[in-house]
Amino acid sequence: MSDDAGIKKAASLLKQGAVMLDISCPICHMPLFKLKSGEIVCPNHGKVYVVKNEEEEAKVKREVSLQGVEETLLDGLFAVAKKIKEDPSDEESLKQVIYYLDALDRVEKLIKELKGQQSQ
Template structure:
């Protein structure tokens, strides 16, 4: 915990759902537990689904890369093509999701700016 604070992290009021230690917000915006690393604070079912989809995509990508590497080192390098296709599709899905989230964040920021201007 001292290391996180020394690095500029802020202690949050929320605790880790696994161990109960206080969570910290890093300068990058990530929320971490000192014992478990990165954690997600979920406030809605939609957020939980987003996190689950991200996790599944990362696992698919990891597995496909692992299998592509094995195919590359095998006697049948042509076996790599299906794995490369899976990696490409996973990357496209991640890019679409990132663009959608970026657009959503920009919309929220614009609405906050217009609210603050109208309050003045």
């Protein structure tokens, strides 16, 4: 994103009631903003995680990694679903759907468990 676009996005965030913070994005060095929801965002990159110690950093990295795994599994599930639309009797694809759904369920449980630990 260009500097002008970042500045325009920052101005838009301020108009929406966001508060500019005294810390900057570690990637682009633009000021970070705190939304009314409490979420901290960079005008250029979107959501930013602010951590206070190594333990928090490790938890955030695990959560982001699990979200990446979840996205990959969903992409695979959608690809197999297309195969099933073409050939509904393809037993191998049907088995793959079950495996994907099982893996997604496990990842979602891990994400919920991790978020529960963060709120404690």
